[in-house]
Amino acid sequence: MNKLKYSIILAILIIASSCQNSVVEKGFTNKGKTFSGSRLTPEILWTLGRIGNVSVSPDKETVLYSVSYTNIEENKSYSDVYTISVKDGVKTQITDTKSNESAVTWRPDGKKINFLSAEKGSVQLWEMDVDGSNRKQVTNIENGITNYQYSPDLKHLAFTCEIKIDENIHDLYPDLPLANARIEDDIMYRHWDTWEDDDYSHVFVAPTDKLIESGTDIMEGERFDSPLKPFGGVEQITWSSDSKSLAYCCEKLVGKAYAFSTNADIYLYNVQDQTTQNLTKGMMGYDLNPTFSPDGKYLAWESMERDGYESDKNRLFILDLASGEKKDLSTGFDQNVANLVWSEKSDKIWFISNYHGTNEIYSINTNDGNISKITEGVHNYYAAIPAQDKIVATKGSMMFPTEIFVVDPKTGNDQEISFENKEMLAQLEMGKVESRWITTTDNKKMQTWVIYPPNFDPNKKYPTLLYCQGGPQSTVSQFWSLRWNFQLMAANDYIIVAPNRRGLPGFGQEWNEQISGDYGGQNMKDYFTAIDTLAKEPYVDETKLGAIGASYGGFSVYWIAGHHQKRFKALVSHCGIFNFEQMYSTTEEMFFVNWDLKGNYWDKDNKAAQKSFDNSPHKFVKNWDTPILVIHGEKDFRIPYTQGMGAFNTAIMRGIPARFLYFPEECHWVLSPQNGILWHREFFRWLDAYLK
Template identity: 50%
Template sequence: FDCPTKPFGGDEDFVWNPDGRHLVYVAKKKAGTEYALSTNTDLYEYDALTGKTRNLTESNKGYDVSPAFNSKGQLAWLQMKRDGYEADKQDIIVSDGKTQVNLTAQRDDIHVESFLWSRRGDSIYFIAPVNGTLQLFRVNDALVTKTSPVITQLTTGDFDVSAIVAETENALIVARNDMNRATELYQLKLTSGKMVQFTHVNDAAYAKIKKVKTERRFVTTTDNKQMLVWVVYPPGFDPAKKYPTLLYCQGGPQSPLTQSYSFRWNFQLMASQGYIIVAPARRGMPGFGTEWNEQVSKDWGGQVIQDYLSAIDAVAKEPFVDKGRLGAIGASFGGFSVFALASQHEGRFKTFISHDGVFDFKSMYGTTDEMFFENWEKGGNYWDKNNAVAQRSFSQSPSNFIEKWNTPILIIQGGRDYRVPIEQGQQAFQAAQLKGIKSRFLYIPDENHWVLSAQNALVWQREFYKWLDETLK
């Protein structure tokens, strides 16, 4: 068994108790098919004196991760309830060895990303998505205060608090970024809530770069819900002009769309090339409640696709949007979304870009390294004809609707992507070629589900904008 857990585990997967005797670690003690279908990691306590190990979280069937002790020896960790569901609501659990308390269960919209014990050990700071951003919160430790957990939001604004670095006297050091600026460290005054920039690593570089404007909009969906949409405008935006516009499709599918700063899907860079960016917080994103987050699973080709169309249709009504120059872009689930939109857009889009997108659900189910994900998201396997949920899911595969494709498409695929393996991009490209559609296949043999090397990142950016220049500008 592995600790750290594969493939993403690190030193957050183990911690010593302050007593110096007990080590708590994370492991998924399963094998074979059971291992592949499960997300049930547990916290195990190893006694260095006796050599004995006990399971601290045996009753919970989902993820138990990120154990951390306070100075009093109380343990906190992150927990999801359901086995096989990697995007379940994630809560903070605390235990004194006898009693366990869920500190964040009372807030349906709270999905905890990370946390840090306070120096006094009577409260916990944590980060969670809210209203299209990542913000900092505090919750009291109910086991210490002997009161019900009370959650307090400590920061607010159009930025992300992406990490909690440390607590100092009456302040926290946090990492903060937004769509215009990469991460810098800030000091957050706990008494006033004021944030003061602590590092200025990127000031000289950004002094030469114009900022883009980001704007929140709320769009009514086809089922009469209100959906947050980020709109990003080019520097020097002139509402009297018309701009080509890109619909950005977020991956995940259950990944929050926030004020993040990506070195690949960089909205500041995209907008600075003269594009308006439309980025909807469509169905399947945390930060808007459990129901909203779960409405993508087992229905990839349903309401979520309509959410994308609602977003682009609403913004395209503006006189400064050139309706004749709309494109759709995205990676992973976003790449799937592009493939799905290619058969449903009814002439809205002039071009598409899909990176590591899921094209054929059956072959994806048979080749992905994340079997638990596919099993949950599709609702089961494709050969069980009595499983109506799974049958509906597999019927929504983009490969079933190729006859409706008619729009230029750039397909990007990593050769070491085991999450969405290479045959997904190859099948989509071959179908486009056989249909005579203008298409290009960018194959990066030494990249996985992301683009991690600087040289490959340059190739990616150049090909991305070259394609847009050819097909949209």
């Protein structure tokens, strides 16, 4: 009897312990946190909530989204799921776990919510009721899945996972199990921040009548990836409206051909007869992000014309599925299109386009090609989803991180509904953001953002930073960044000058393309024009100017170091190109350098290429005289970290004050919270030492 009592008591204690553990395992949030000061800091920047995975229910009545918060002490983020009523804005939190639900979306019938989770080990597809209850595992695929997409009739699931195809050294030499090496016979063997392995991302299709443990590999044996690596996601896989076919994106090239090309195509797989058709054969640039019209008659996608040019105009193409006729609906529209979404009646496509430094919502009539601009303002819209007679959209700016809005498509007026960071942002003083148009050396108008410190006093003089944009073809828009955050710089009493210099989209294709083959040319004159113009203002201390930038912006800083004629007193270059010849020989996506530099460095008869290589920053180090902070990540394979080492070592050898901030675990970006905070502390420690 005593043993039985002991067993019962022990069982009760175990159950109680389990209950306590379930409480401990709840999610993490910073929402509503109070701050001791009114200025933005790196710590506060990482404290704010980040909204993602926004979608609208099939009945168009409810918004689904996730919010992630960073636990700085643990150096990681936690994500939970929410819904909002489109009609009355009522918000409901439906998960509160440490499972970090990702890729959250509505099941096509609206009765369930799907998500990816690793709560049982590998990442698998799960579903739950719309209130967050009854979590159920849907897939049990060996090694997990990476993307998923239900067919509209719910009879099939498309998913992606990594499949081993190539041999590795242990396959070749099984008697050397402890050997650690790579054997390469071709480029490209690494990409952005990852070494290529013997696995490839393939698309699978499986029936949904039971737990999914396998599927049909629709790319069986192919040494290609879908979605495209490294940034492609589920937007590159979509079902036809009748659930009979699946469209997916793939660049079916290998090695050297793959490294030099952007010829990605859209393929259509027939589920019944298991045949595949190339829908964009003969279209030589990027063809990505297909989406079928609700009536099943058309396929729309984003298309670039020229092979090897990653910054070509992004056009809106449409395919008549019955006739096979393809048509560029964006002919005459001198802007890029992105994030295409069909209207319910299939008579209109909503999209996002950058114009003069802001991202706006547009619509295009699919019958006559008429384009309408829906919104106007100092902001960035990132997505637009029709919801009854409204548009649900995500929007941010240099003043606040992304939130969810409801937009009136007739007036363009919007109303926020998420308010995730309202209480925290209300505690902070933000600096004024101003748009200026400056006349360049070739008598053109250049839009430039100027960001002022909070409580700006025009009677004072402020140290001022010239921000050099990366890309090189990436607009200085109204972005909110965890690293290049202009409000954070302004909160440290700096004025920021951020010009949309030559080579940036949103100002016409001619303006965008001018930079190719002209590194160190007109765009550098644009930089000097911007800072020289602002330096004339009485509140700018022209004796305390700095230049900062990353990637192409980092190259810009290195180039400026040899040409600025004592304008600047401090420089910061993050992941910048220092030596063009070394860059050309060691980068991974060869199409980038080959197009922008107009060829290789050993072809002495190629005058355009030789002009580019003659402008390599390392050729002007004899003119360097300014203190410089160099930052680089070891896992940056686009611009290898030896570029940063070369710049730093050269500065030291020349007797110039320099510092090297090196991140062994970071890539082209700084992604972990504590490294991000360290980045900012060193950034301001360096600038303050020479500009304050």
